[in-house]
Amino acid sequence: MKIKEKPEDFVVKEIIDLDKKKEGETFRYFLMRKRNINTINAIKIIARKLHISKRKIYFAGEKDKNTISEQYIAIRNFNDFKDEYNFGNIYLKYVGSYDEPLKISDIKYNYFRITIRELSNEEINIFNKNIEIFDKYYFNYFDDQRFGNRGNNYIIGKYIIKRDYENAIKVFLTDYENxxxxxxxxxxKFLYENWGKFKEALKMFPNYLDVERSILNYLSKEENYKRALKYIPKRLLKMFVHSYQSYLWNKLLSNYIKNNYGEEYFIETKIGKFYIIKDKKEIEKLKDMKFPLLGYDIKDNNIYKDILREERIDYEELKFEDKPSLTLLSTERDILSEIKNLEYNINNNIMIISFILDKGSFATMYIKHLFSK
Incomplete structure (x- = not known):
């Protein structure tokens, strides 16, 4: 089977309740429809086209590149505006003015419509069995997007938490596996095999790798890896440590299923396999269960005890006095994600499936459940 053959095959729409927003003139809200570009790059283009700072543009959630997506953005102090803008693969439509910016907490749900092509008869049979099990809930693992295109965000995050800044920078610059x-x-590959030759590497790194080039330019003058982190955007640094936090949560849930239900079924991801169960009655018993994400303020110190021993992480390392934004805080996450408004159709080995998920749940993880053996 083939997923995301083209952007039209993966449509995602943010669902936000704007009625709860206080009307005002500070922020202009637009519905942004984009094709084949991620949210961060779309924001950069909008800022350039409108001749404003990208810091004036707020959004709630990030959407991937190889999709057609609809999400909301808010532009601060943007008074001379039009109702519509068309920047090719980015389209904006004005929807109202409010006194507050967009926040991730504003997202209620995400709607997905996914086209899956070239399904084999075996895959269709597997789907028909699994859809009976996973028509209401599936296991709420973080999926590959959380761990970056190269699947190494969590590794970089762990090195940052361990204050091993050289290895954090090294993995960020040299990992070429994916x-x-x-x-x-x-x-x-050159830099991996010739670590320390930063000037030579700088000549080889493509211009589009602007963050990597900034780090290399700095290291070619001063070899201070902790200071080199300042050339990585704060948003990306936070993404690294949160990716590691997500990886540990996945391990916690997987270990729970393994210890209580066995190792018969699992989901494959870029960073390894995580266990699931295929007993609908047993799954529904877990629908109100939550596990905490690891943070220095976690209430139950024992729940991650074995994992942290295996990972060689101490609770004290989760708090950054000098970089508070990197401090990991504990929140609870449902171990199951609920599927709403599920519809699907299979015709000529092509499936179109649509559904609604709570924010923070991964549609690709649901698809993996539906085709798991």
């Missing part, structure tokens, strides 16, 4: 661009592979 790299797709040939020039980037060549550059990363």
């Amino acid at each position: 790299e797709k661009n040939k020039d980037a592979i060549r550059a990363r």
Whole structure:
């Protein structure tokens, strides 16, 4: 089977209740429809086209590149505006003015419509069995998007938490295992094999790897890896440590299922396999269960005890006095994600499936459940 053959095959729409927002003139809200571009790059283009700072643009959630997505953005102090803007693969439509910016907590749900092509008869049979089990709930694991295109965000995050800044920078710059661009592979491989030759590597790294080039430019002058972190955007640094937090949560849930239900069924991801069960009655018994994400303020110190021993992480390392934004805080996450408004159709080995999920749940993880053996 083939997923995301083209952006039209993966449609995602943010569902936000704007009626709860206080009307005002500070923030202009637009519905942004984008094709084949991620949210961060779309924001950069909008800022450039409108001749404003990207810091004035707020959004609630990030959406992937290889999709057609609809999400809301808010622009601060943007008074001379039009009702519509068309920037090619980015379209904006004005929806109202409010006194507050967008926040991730504003998202209620995400709607998905996914086209899956070239399904084999075996895959259709597997789907028909699994859809009976997972028509209401599936296991709420973080999926590959959380761990980055190269699948190494959580590794970088762990090194940052351990204050091993050299290895954090090294993995960020040199890991080429899941790299797709040939020039980037060549550059990363060269630096991996010739660590320390930053000037030579800088000449090889493609211009689009602007963060990597900024780090290399700094390291070629001063080899201070902790200071080199300042050339990584704060948003990306937080993403690294939160990715590690997500990885640990996945391990916690997987270990729980393994210890209580066995190892018969599992989901494959870029970073390994995580266990699931295929007993609908047993799954529904877990619908109100939550596990905490690891944070220095976690209430139950024992729940991650074995995992932290295995990972060689201390609770004290989760708090950053010098970089408070990197401090990991504990929140609870449902171990099951609920599926709403499920519809699907299979015709000529092509499936179109649509559903609604709570924010923070991964549609790709649901698809993996539906085709798990």
